[in-house]
Amino acid sequence: MKNLYLVAISLLLFSCQQQRVEVQHDKAKTISIIKTNLEAQKLAWNAGDIPTFMEHYWKSDSMAFMSKTGVRYGWQETLDAYKAGYPTQKEMGTLEFEVKKLDILSVDAAYMLGSWNLERDTLDVGGHFSLIWKKVDGQWVIVTDHTS
Template sequence: MRFILYLILLTPPSIAALAQHPDSEIRQLLAVQTSTWNQGNIEGFMQTYWQSDSLLFVGSHGPTYGWQATLDRYKKSYPDTAAMGKLDFKILEIRPLAKELYFVVGKWHLQRSAGDMQGAYTLLIKKIKGQWKIIADHSS
């Protein structure tokens, strides 16, 4: 019995199990965010977020609840492409919390003519109706 347990523990994961790991899909979601932001497209950037009143964004001014309120906050904080600058993300960790719920930790950097900005972020990303969406974002 103990021998079988060792075999199970030492056997590499199946190809099917590896293909189901959402790491690349989550990285692609953040690549879409970077691309749309760098095009000056806040609405496109926001498509990666859960379109729900339950979306939570926490920034330097405290929590914002809801997709529309978060979009409005971004538009107020970044009224034009000069204010938006060029965004870059560095993903530090992608950790599963449940089958379709992941915790992501990283750093962000905005290169802007008005002065660069940078900080850290934590995201909760959940698969909703077959698509990965950010359901909570804490950026500081």
């Protein structure tokens, strides 16, 4: 009976440890996916392709983009604003991101802090951003973007 009790406790502890390893693995995979998505955004921007850049945003009227001009809601509205603000590839410049922090908050939510820089012929600009990423329909997308 004592041996059966020890076996049961051992199995319980092993299964708890196994779940923790799987969660850590999932976090590492999630971090990799999100960073890959951010890199894809950078490449699309630097190719002058704003629609592809926007593919990593949530295609919803509830998506929020906040900047010094205020809060804008909606994927289409954000796409239109990017197109109006950056009508040519020359004005888009070359984008670089630096991720300062990426926290996986849950199995379907993450928080990212970073900086951005646009190198242009005329005037370089840059700032900071905070992004809330959410897993929607199996894809990690930006649901809230605060860029300054």
